[in-house]
Amino acid sequence: MKTRVIRRGMLVAIMVAGIFPGCAPKAQSSPRRIEVTARRFEFAPAEITLKKGQPVVLELKSTDAAHGLRFRELNVNVKVGAGGTTEVQFTPDKTGDFIGHCSVFCGSGHGTMALTLHVVD
């Protein structure tokens, strides 16, 4: 009798978990991956929205010269060689708009290369 009750209870729990998957305990989520292309003198995309506390991997791809991407306030700085790809993982720990700049001098428009991160709750 007791065993039947336990089995029914487990069955109900499995069904509930199937109907409401959001209620089941989540496994550790993998970092969100975002590809960013750098070329003279722009980043694409030029704006990205992130969630505070959510780990992210920025994959920086250069299509011409060496470039970099630095967010001073977030302590993020990544550099990529000409035509290369590199990545950096970080977790934004504060909300706000943060403007990243190319951190490797790449020519006359270098100072205009910017990418804005919107970090929201």
Next chain:
Amino acid sequence: MTFAKHTVFIRNKSQANPLPSNATTWADGKEAFSHYCVACHGLDGQNTGVPFADHISPPIPLLTSKDVQGYSDGQLKWILDNGISPSGMPGSKGTLSDDELWSIIVYLRHLPPAGSQGTPEMYNP
């Protein structure tokens, strides 16, 4: 002329440097300076190794001079953004980011001793 430059022509006197003056910012400024400014000012900001420094008019000033150091941080940023006409000093707005320009000003306030950084690579035989 110097008085006029300091009080009339060069604007932005009251703007403060948003970056902290520390070793990290100084190193950032030195790197940015080495990309864009060394051709005329040398690695040390004192024209070391610049072959034409004494042969143009007006001559390239030593960045440690009282005339240059007498500008406020905001005025130095204005000069870096806009240049000084008709001298050979070009504006670099767009060529360097605001972040880099402010870090250069931290470097300018603490320039290394004259000659200590050697000659810019472009002038080495």
